[in-house]
Amino acid sequence: MNIAMTYTRLRTEERMLLDAFEHLGVQCTPIDLRTVVFNPLDPLEGGVEWGDYDAVIDRSVSLTNTLVAVEMLEHFGIRCVNPLGAIEICSDKLATTLALVRAGVPTPAVRVATNARSGLEAIEHIGYPAVIKPTVGSWGRLVARVNDRDAAEAILEHRELLGSVQQQVFYVQEHIDKPGRDIRVFVVGNEPIAAIARSSEHWVTNTARGARAEGIELTAELREICINASAATQADIVAVDLLECPERGLLVNELNHSMEFRNSTETTGVNIPELVARHVGQIAEEARVESEISV
Amino acid sequence: MNQPSAPAATIEATCPECDAAVVFDRSPLNGEIANCTDCTAELEVICADPITLELAPEVEEDWGE
Numbered sequence: 417m418n419i420a421m422t423y424t425r426l427r428t429e430e431r432m433l434l435d436a437f438e439h440l441g442v443q444c445t446p447i448d449l450r451t452v453v454f455n456p457l458d459p460l461e462g463g464v465e466w467g468d469y470d471a472v473i474d475r476s477v478s479l480t481n482t483l484v485a486v487e488m489l490e491h492f493g494i495r496c497v498n499p500l501g502a503i504e505i506c507s508d509k510l511a512t513t514l515a516l517v518r519a520g521v522p523t524p525a526v527r528v529a530t531n532a533r534s535g536l537e538a539i540e541h542i543g544y545p546a547v548i549k550p551t552v553g554s555w556g557r558l559v560a561r562v563n564d565r566d567a568a569e570a571i572l573e574h575r576e577l578l579g580s581v582q583q584q585v586f587y588v589q590e591h592i593d594k595p596g597r598d599i600r601v602f603v604v605g606n607e608p609i610a611a612i613a614r615s616s617e618h619w620v621t622n623t624a625r626g627a628r629a630e631g632i633e634l635t636a637e638l639r640e641i642c643i644n645a646s647a648a649t650q651a652d653i654v655a656v657d658l659l660e661c662p663e664r665g666l667l668v669n670e671l672n673h674s675m676e677f678r679n680s681t682e683t684t685g686v687n688i689p690e691l692v693a694r695h696v697g698q699i700a701e702e703a704r705v706e707s708e709i710s711v
Numbered sequence: 712m713n714q715p716s717a718p719a720a721t722i723e724a725t726c727p728e729c730d731a732a733v734v735f736d737r738s739p740l741n742g743e744i745a746n747c748t749d750c751t752a753e754l755e756v757i758c759a760d761p762i763t764l765e766l767a768p769e770v771e772e773d774w775g776e
Contacts, residue, residue, distance in 0.1 A: 426741070448741050448742045478773050479773040555770075624775075
């Protein structure tokens with residue numbers, strides 16, 4: 417069985433994964449996407465013999481590169497982890513909301529508008545405080561809490577005049593008065609494996625923004641909502657971010673298709689990279705057997 | 712009698728920002744990220760043999776999870 421790991425920046429997570437594959441005795445070849453040229457008519461052109469791989473795990477830090485690589489590799493018939501459909505859902509907050517709503521998974525209320533005037537209406541529908549987010553973005557970038565109409569008008573005007581075309585989509589979410597923390601659950605093969613709580617004095621509780629993480633118990637309630645959220649995306653591996661609403665309980669806020677876990681193995685006591693590598697190995701083995709049968 | 716173990720070979724490169732030595736505990740791979748302990752610059756291995764470092768690119772709009 418042969419696995420490749422595509423990347424653009426080899427961070428601690430990617431090294432941990434390569435070590436985990438090695439520990440399991442599974443061949444995993446790191447491939448720097450920045451060196452690759454794809455020819456849609458020939459998977460062998462460009463120096464990488466993609467046909468040699470039973471599965472590819474993409475770990476590119478750039479969403480654009482991920483989408484290009486996974487689209488091309490699926491075109492070549494290679495099983496990708498995660499699949500393109502799951503990445504498209506997780507990487508776009510509107511697509512995530514729609515998938516969760518369709519699956520009946522509790523999630524914060526959202527309004528979406530496509531210009532500043534209707535954006536203001538969307539915010540007023542949600543009520544103050546509201547949270548305005550770009551539909552595509554990570555690490556809490558450009559996420560704003562809007563406390564009143566003055567702030568709403570200022571943010572909308574700034575985004576309309578200074579933002580890219582993508583910033584003209586106004587994704588407005590209800591603000592959840594969470595208890596100073598949010599929860600992240602790591603789900604591998606639709607099985608929740610570990611959970612952390614991320615606490616911060618700031619209302620954005622993202623570890624990329626300095627939040628502190630600690631391991632917490634995976635309760636039956638957490639497990640159930642995360643299994644449903646993961647199934648809604650059809651992701652092989654996903655991190656589910658949840659908010660604790662004082663009135664409605666657990667709400668799924670976001671899903672992450674290329675999760676970061678460098679600090680979570682120690683805080684949870686769960687060897688996350690090894691469980692990920694093991695699952696990718698199973699997927700690759702299934703893909704290998706399937707391709708042998710179809711030959 | 713146990714022989715004293717030989718000291719591990721040092722894998723070193725030079726920080727392009729401040730010229731300090733950047734030490735790796737094992738051979739790095741292309742694209743690997745390292746930090747200079749002297750100037751705290753975030754560095755990227757652009758060639759693994761011989762090890763060549765450049766300042767890592769700034770975070771871009773579409774980076775993340």
